[in-house]
Amino acid sequence: MSHRARKVLRSMVLTVGALTGVAVSAVVFGVIPGAALSRASYEELRLFSDVLGIIRERYVGELDEAELLRGAVRGMLDELDPNSSYLSPEDYREMQINARGEFHGLGIEIAKGKEGFVEVVSPILGTPASRAGIRARDRIVEICPTVVPEDWEDPCRSTKDMPLHEAARQMRGKRGTIIVLRIWREGFERPRDYSLRRDLVRVDSVSGHFLAEGYAYLRISQFQERTTADLRSLHAELLKEAGGEFRGLVLDLRNNPGGLLEQAVSVSDLFLDHGLVVSTRGRSAEDTQEFFAHPEGERFYPMTVLVNEGSASASEIVAGALQDHRRAMLVGASTYGKGSVQTLYPLRGEAALRLTTSHYYTPSGRSIQETGIAPDIPAEQSEPAAGEEEDARGEEADADADDEEAAWDPGLRDDAQLARALEVLKSWSYFEGIRQQREARNRARTAEAPQNSRAPTP
Secondary structure, eight states, rough: OHHHHHHTTOOOOOOOSSSBBBBOEEEEEOOOOOOOOOOHHHHHHHHHHHHHHHHHHHOSSSOOOHHHHHHHHHHHHTTOOTTTTTHHHHHHHHHHTTTTTTTEEEEEEEEOOTTSSEEEEEEEESSSHHHHHHOOOOEEEEEEEESOOOOOSSOEEOTTTTTHHHHHHHHHOOTTTTEEEEEOOOTSSEEEEEEEOOOEEOOOOEEEEEEEEEEEEEEEBOOTTTHHHHHHHHHHHHHTTTOOOOOOEEEOOTTOOOBHHHHHHHHHHHHHHHEEEEEEEESSSOOEEEEEEETTTOOOOEEEEEEEEEOOOOHHHHHHHHHHHSEEEEEEEEOOOOEEEEEEEOGGOOEOOOOOEEEOOOTTBBOTTTOOOSSSSOOOSSOOOOOOOOOTTTTTTTTTTTHHHHHOOGGGGOOOHHHHHHHHHHOTHHHHHHHHHHHHHHHHHHGGGGOOOOOOOO
């Protein structure tokens, strides 16, 4: 990887949690490129100037001209796609704070659904949204904010065709204040009201324990600045406890809305020893990049990855890379399908422009935008799922329980997907082919080593 690619990589983000957790697929901090305007563009700018002049002279109400112009910018970006937007200085600051894993709000990642309504990407475990029972793919049909804007005729407003930044703004507020979200979910006869009290949201991105003797469980709830370091540390701690070798590992990415791209790449690198992790493709050369794993990365042991419809963006990068390299088997449900990349351009006045500039692709060349990643082994979820209203670990196990696995992790009783992932790990035949392929690859590399004076640069 070139020095420049590494520099850009450190600034890429695959989901940014605003106070509500606005779902974004990738953000790259960059410099505004110069581009000459065509004659037609100048004509359109003249049209804009004419309209603005008429508004200044003849509009009956008082004008905030700065806000009027910002509204024009927002409208222009809304015409592009749901993820391109203008970030006010407040939104921009909050986005940077949220990437560090602590913010005030609901703990919910949102995106625009196909029919124009705001849709939940994922609730974050342990947050107001999670405790209230909000689920991935829930449709927020109406928002009833704490303070009703003056231009609203009713206390609630439909989110159909509501700009994503506006929905996020209405869901933000002071800690302790209450907001009502009107939710429609498959199986509901009519939308239901969910009352949520805003709170301080702290996202501990990595947790883990043993499911059974020698079988480790690692969960990543979001990809933050320290995710890889924390994962590496916990992995080493569990590995030491297991006597230096796992019999198997479950990596849980369910209801993980994403996060920093560099963390998705480096987490994948922990479990891979070669090859492409992810690529991005756009109109310009700057938006077309490839990121590779390194030889020192991987220890071999059977591995499954848990995914569901709340696994998005950075989660899908990790799941796609491990699946394409046949390093792990995916268990659960198809992922969200969030594969667009946005570039973040700082603007005057501490604001920013977020613009869709490319899509990302798995090592095999798959684009997951709006399609997601299908699991190798589909598994329906019993209630509750990881990241939903109740803690998936369930009640404390009886010390004298007959079920040996439940004594290690009582959540296995209630979490069908997790139980299935562990079952797959114990079925060694699933991984025998992977071991054989790895041994054959190592033999081939050993045979080729004398012919190569140095290893190729990724």
